[in-house]
Amino acid sequence: MKNIFLITLFTVSATFSQASIPIAKFQSSPKLVVVLVIDQFRADYLTRFHKKFVKPGSQGQVGGFQFLMSEGAYYPFAEYDVLQSMTCPGHAMIMTGSHPVMMGIPLNDWYDRKTQKMHYCAEDEQFGISPRSLKSTTVGDELKNAGYKSKVIGIALKDRSAVMLAGHRADLALWMDYKDFVWRTSDYYTKTLPAWVLILNKKLQEDAKTEKIWNVNGQGTGLSENNDTGFEKKFKINSKQGMALTYGVQTSFEAATAALKSEKLGLGSAADILAISLSTHDMLGHAFGANSRELEELTLFEDQQLSKFLTTLRKHMGSLKDVVIVLTADHGVAPTVDYAQRAKIESGKLDYLDLYKKVYTRLNEKFGQPKKGEWISASKSFHFYLNQNAIADKKLKQADVEQEFKLALKDLPGVFAVATSTEIQNGKLPPGELGQQLQRQYIPEISGDIILIPRPFFMEKDENLVTHMTGFSYDRVVPLVIYGNKIKAGVYAEKAQVIDLAPTLSFILGVLPPATSSGRVLKEIF
Numbered sequence: 001m002k003n004i005f006l007i008t009l010f011t012v013s014a015t016f017s018q019a020s021i022p023i024a025k026f027q028s029s030p031k032l033v034v035v036l037v038i039d040q041f042r043a044d045y046l047t048r049f050h051k052k053f054v055k056p057g058s059q060g061q062v063g064g065f066q067f068l069m070s071e072g073a074y075y076p077f078a079e080y081d082v083l084q085s086m087t088c089p090g091h092a093m094i095m096t097g098s099h100p101v102m103m104g105i106p107l108n109d110w111y112d113r114k115t116q117k118m119h120y121c122a123e124d125e126q127f128g129i130s131p132r133s134l135k136s137t138t139v140g141d142e143l144k145n146a147g148y149k150s151k152v153i154g155i156a157l158k159d160r161s162a163v164m165l166a167g168h169r170a171d172l173a174l175w176m177d178y179k180d181f182v183w184r185t186s187d188y189y190t191k192t193l194p195a196w197v198l199i200l201n202k203k204l205q206e207d208a209k210t211e212k213i214w215n216v217n218g219q220g221t222g223l224s225e226n227n228d229t230g231f232e233k234k235f236k237i238n239s240k241q242g243m244a245l246t247y248g249v250q251t252s253f254e255a256a257t258a259a260l261k262s263e264k265l266g267l268g269s270a271a272d273i274l275a276i277s278l279s280t281h282d283m284l285g286h287a288f289g290a291n292s293r294e295l296e297e298l299t300l301f302e303d304q305q306l307s308k309f310l311t312t313l314r315k316h317m318g319s320l321k322d323v324v325i326v327l328t329a330d331h332g333v334a335p336t337v338d339y340a341q342r343a344k345i346e347s348g349k350l351d352y353l354d355l356y357k358k359v360y361t362r363l364n365e366k367f368g369q370p371k372k373g374e375w376i377s378a379s380k381s382f383h384f385y386l387n388q389n390a391i392a393d394k395k396l397k398q399a400d401v402e403q404e405f406k407l408a409l410k411d412l413p414g415v416f417a418v419a420t421s422t423e424i425q426n427g428k429l430p431p432g433e434l435g436q437q438l439q440r441q442y443i444p445e446i447s448g449d450i451i452l453i454p455r456p457f458f459m460e461k462d463e464n465l466v467t468h469m470t471g472f473s474y475d476r477v478v479p480l481v482i483y484g485n486k487i488k489a490g491v492y493a494e495k496a497q498v499i500d501l502a503p504t505l506s507f508i509l510g511v512l513p514p515a516t517s518s519g520r521v522l523k524e525i526f
């Protein structure tokens with residue numbers, strides 16, 4: 001009996017000692033947080049290609065993905081758990097720790113019913129590009145709100161990625177201007193680019209004069225198509241297509257390295273944040289697909305570039321003991337329709353022209369043709385916005401038009417469910433997890449009157465070979481790694497949401513979580 005009592009006492013005290021961390025550990029904040037996001041980096045890329053990653057410590061290098069996976073707290077399955085995974089909301093979720101319903105960015109683009117124009121998530125009437133549509137603070141904003149003289153910089157080829165990671169109070173957000181082929185910011189951040197950016201831009205202009213070659217020979221891992229022969233791609237870098245190949249990754253890391261050194265990040269009195277997003281991965285992924293050899297080889301190239309960057313970072317800081325490094329993604333991607341079909345998985349693309357035709361025929365039969373325009377004012381990302389004038393002219397009820405619209409789409413192959421604004425606002429949600437996923441991103445002023453939810457492996461037909469825009473695992477699940485001196489290395493099977501990252505970083509930095517943060521502090525990693 002006494003023994004049982006002792007064992008119980010021991011277990012209880014062991015649990016207690018795990019539930020808290022010593023104040024000294026809590027109060028020693030890192031000097032630099034590097035957040036690396038890879039755009040469209042699905043959860044399985046780290047595991048599929050790990051055998052070919054740079055070995056940590058080889059040739060005096062820190063290592064890339066393998067280093068982070070073995071030395072950091074690695075969650076192989078971190079989740080987004082929203083209905084539609086895409087770049088702008090993904091990046092905003094990473095640094096605000098909150099779902100779109102709270103932080104205001106559910107989509108990349110939406111229809112603004114007031115101006116009757118499409119609105120881009122990072123668009124700003126005054127400055128061109130800014131985080132104005134983001135209705136929350138980021139980790140970087142809260143560092144600054146706490147009074148620290150921290151520097152916060154965001155870098156990505158895509159402006160929306162740079163801006164959403166950087167936040168409202170950032171010192172600089174940099175993105176690629178494809179027209180002039182230079183790194184660009186907006187007056188929202190600064191009117192004059194720092195000298196180090198001008199040097200980068202000069203190099204870009206020089207590089208633009210020569211043709212580049214991406215050459216891969218021999219066998220791959222055997223897990224991708226075109227395993228044996230490799231490929232050769234000649235490209236001009238001063239184009240979107242050029243930036244979708246290795247050069248885009250290289251130039252992004254060059255910009256991050258220049259920021260690190262020139263801004264002396266991590267060497268000041270307070271913690272700094274350097275956030276980088278590799279947009280190239282998404283651009284290549286859309287064009288070639290998740291099972292392509294190109295995707296495999298780009299991932300290996302990213303790994304080598306990451307190792308080089310981390311080695312430079314170690315030299316810059318003297319060691320990595322005061323650095324926290326994060327690796328994650330904004331979303332994943334579906335297999336291509338062709339790949340899925342060959343694998344006997346039902347898959348397909350939903351063509352907007354077909355959808356429009358079905359809807360117009362049904363609504364015209366039922367309610368007559370609108371006096372002006374058509375029944376749909378705008379549509380994007382499976383959100384359909386109704387012609388409000390037509391509804392008013394004909395003195396119809398919005399709910400009745402929505403129901404007819406829904407019936408027109410309901411039985412189409414590839415359609416899982418159709419949600420209408422009236423139903424959603426009355427609490428009638430689509431089945432299963434879809435309902436909760438929808439609630440996390442539904443904003444009446446922004447979301448469509450009708451939202452189409454595709455079945456797994458179905459996607460919208462656009463200019464891409466393949467895309468991401470669902471809450472299914474291939475789009476929703478991404479890796480999350482947090483490396484740091486005081487963080488327990490290991491693979492974590494605990495459920496982690498991407499929105500847990502921001503409050504965890506806030507905890508590490510000793511500042512408030514972002515205003516709308518609802519994630520948990522990942523306490524098991526301390």
Ligand SMILES: [Zn+2]
Pocket residue numbers: 040087282286468
């Ligand atoms: Zn994408």
